[in-house]
Amino acid sequence: MKAHYSLKKRLIIYVSIFSVVLGCLLIFSAYRIALEEIDEILDAQMQNLAERVADHQPQPARSDFDAHERYHEEDLFVDVWAYDQQDHLNDKLNLLVGPVKKKGFYSHNTKHDEWHTYVLPSEKYQIQVSQQNSVRKSLAFELALNMFIPYVLFLPFALWGLIWVIRRNLKPLDDFKDELIKRGAYELKPIQANQYPEEITPTIQEMNHLFERILSSQQEQKQFTADAAHELRTPITALNLQTKILLQQFPSDPAIKNLSKGLVRVQHLVSQLLSLAKQDSSVYNEAEAQFFDLNQLTVSCVEQLIQFALQKEIDLGMDEQQKIELFTQEYAVHSIIYNLIDNAIKYTPEKGTINVSISQENNQAIVVVEDSGLGIDVSQFDNITKRFYRIHNHNEIGSGLGLSIVDKAIQHLQGSLEFSKSENLGGLKVTVKLPIQS
Numbered sequence: 001m002k003a004h005y006s007l008k009k010r011l012i013i014y015v016s017i018f019s020v021v022l023g024c025l026l027i028f029s030a031y032r033i034a035l036e037e038i039d040e041i042l043d044a045q046m047q048n049l050a051e052r053v054a055d056h057q058p059q060p061a062r063s064d065f066d067a068h069e070r071y072h073e074e075d076l077f078v079d080v081w082a083y084d085q086q087d088h089l090n091d092k093l094n095l096l097v098g099p100v101k102k103k104g105f106y107s108h109n110t111k112h113d114e115w116h117t118y119v120l121p122s123e124k125y126q127i128q129v130s131q132q133n134s135v136r137k138s139l140a141f142e143l144a145l146n147m148f149i150p151y152v153l154f155l156p157f158a159l160w161g162l163i164w165v166i167r168r169n170l171k172p173l174d175d176f177k178d179e180l181i182k183r184g185a186y187e188l189k190p191i192q193a194n195q196y197p198e199e200i201t202p203t204i205q206e207m208n209h210l211f212e213r214i215l216s217s218q219q220e221q222k223q224f225t226a227d228a229a230h231e232l233r234t235p236i237t238a239l240n241l242q243t244k245i246l247l248q249q250f251p252s253d254p255a256i257k258n259l260s261k262g263l264v265r266v267q268h269l270v271s272q273l274l275s276l277a278k279q280d281s282s283v284y285n286e287a288e289a290q291f292f293d294l295n296q297l298t299v300s301c302v303e304q305l306i307q308f309a310l311q312k313e314i315d316l317g318m319d320e321q322q323k324i325e326l327f328t329q330e331y332a333v334h335s336i337i338y339n340l341i342d343n344a345i346k347y348t349p350e351k352g353t354i355n356v357s358i359s360q361e362n363n364q365a366i367v368v369v370e371d372s373g374l375g376i377d378v379s380q381f382d383n384i385t386k387r388f389y390r391i392h393n394h395n396e397i398g399s400g401l402g403l404s405i406v407d408k409a410i411q412h413l414q415g416s417l418e419f420s421k422s423e424n425l426g427g428l429k430v431t432v433k434l435p436i437q438s
Contacts, residue, residue, distance in 0.1 A: 005174075011166050016159055023155065024100070027148040035140035038073070042136065044107060046076060046129040052126050053078060054120055060085070063130070065095055065432055067112045073139045077130040097128055102309040107133075172196050176204075188215045294324040294333070294365055298358055301337045305345060312350045316341070319357040324365050327437045334408045339406050340369040340430050348373040364435050370422035370429040381419045
């Protein structure tokens with residue numbers, strides 16, 4: 001698997017390397033150009049000097065060269081020697097060029113350096129003007145270096161400017177990333193491509209098409225949930241009614257009793273599965289949010305389940321609280337409170353107590369449902385919101401989906417869910433915190 005890399009860092013590194021390589025090419029080119037120019041100027045100077053010497057009746061003369069001294073470009077060595085006296089050609093310094101018939105520039109090596117010499121032969125004498133090649137190369141390198149120093153001085157500022165330009169031009173990618181980070185898990189509205197450069201517009205367009213396909217899939221899932229609710233609930237409800245009629249006619253028949261219990265369990269399971277499917281496919285939509293009274297909604301849930309609580313002689317009560325108005329999806333909050341109370345009734349022993357309370361704190365609505373049941377061990381708190389997970393030794397009718405539905409709905413509403421032991425009743429205490437205005 002290839003490691004991820006930063007396009008911004010790569011551009012900065014490549015531009016920096018390119019700038020350094022360009023600087024090296026610059027100094028090399030400057031050196032070559034400077035050396036050619038120096039050769040041209042100094043060659044003309046050497047030729048002119050030799051001709052001037054020839055015009056003034058030259059006499060034999062030897063230049064004084066010191067191998068330990070460092071010479072400069074203005075230092076030229078002029079030698080004049082007669083053709084009939086060539087013993088000095090065997091000098092250990094060997095600065096002189098042997099007899100030549102044609103004037104011009106010649107190169108020769110000594111044990112100290114390579115020499116560039118202009119030779120002007122005459123009738124009796126040979127005039128030559130010599131200069132070390134190393135002097136010319138040093139001068140060319142010095143000139144090239146002087147040209148390169150400003151480049152080196154300005155290079156950090158140039159790189160800083162390039163880095164700033166790269167970061168500024170790649171900022172739309174960071175903005176695009178930030179926009180995706182800020183989006184919720186179910187926020188599928190199209191991304192506006194007109195505020196981004198055309199290079200990433202095709203990517204944005206394809207992503208918008210993907211959002212459309214996901215949204216269409218969610219709509220199909222919602223439609224399936226609605227159709228399944230109609231197709232499943234209707235026959236099961238009819239079967240349940242028919243079973244109750246049979247049970248009235250044959251109250252002591254164990255087979256009919258078991259059938260009735262099984263149908264009640266199936267009806268509950270189907271209801272929970274459909275509710276969970278709705279929560280999975282639901283998206284928090286601002287258009288579906290509305291203002292409603294949380295107290296009235298909670299009272300409605302208590303009234304819907306009071307008959308179930310009375311069957312077990314459970315004291316189901318609700319504390320009087322001030323009016324709390326929420327702006328969110330009412331059906332989702334109803335699902336949370338209903339399932340919490342329903343779950344508490346199932347797992348509270350007969351003649352137990354269930355208390356529901358509502359309060360407000362730090363712009364949050366807090367719903368607390370606590371019971372006098374056996375409670376749940378702290379180690380199980382992380383597991384009880386998993387689907388189909390049930391605490392051992394609970395024989396009540398249930399599917400293990402109630403708290404999963406609650407947890408999913410709370411996530412959609414951007415709330416929080418906490419479990420603890422009830423200090424007042426001794427059983428489980430469930431605390432739900434919801435933002436008052438999402």
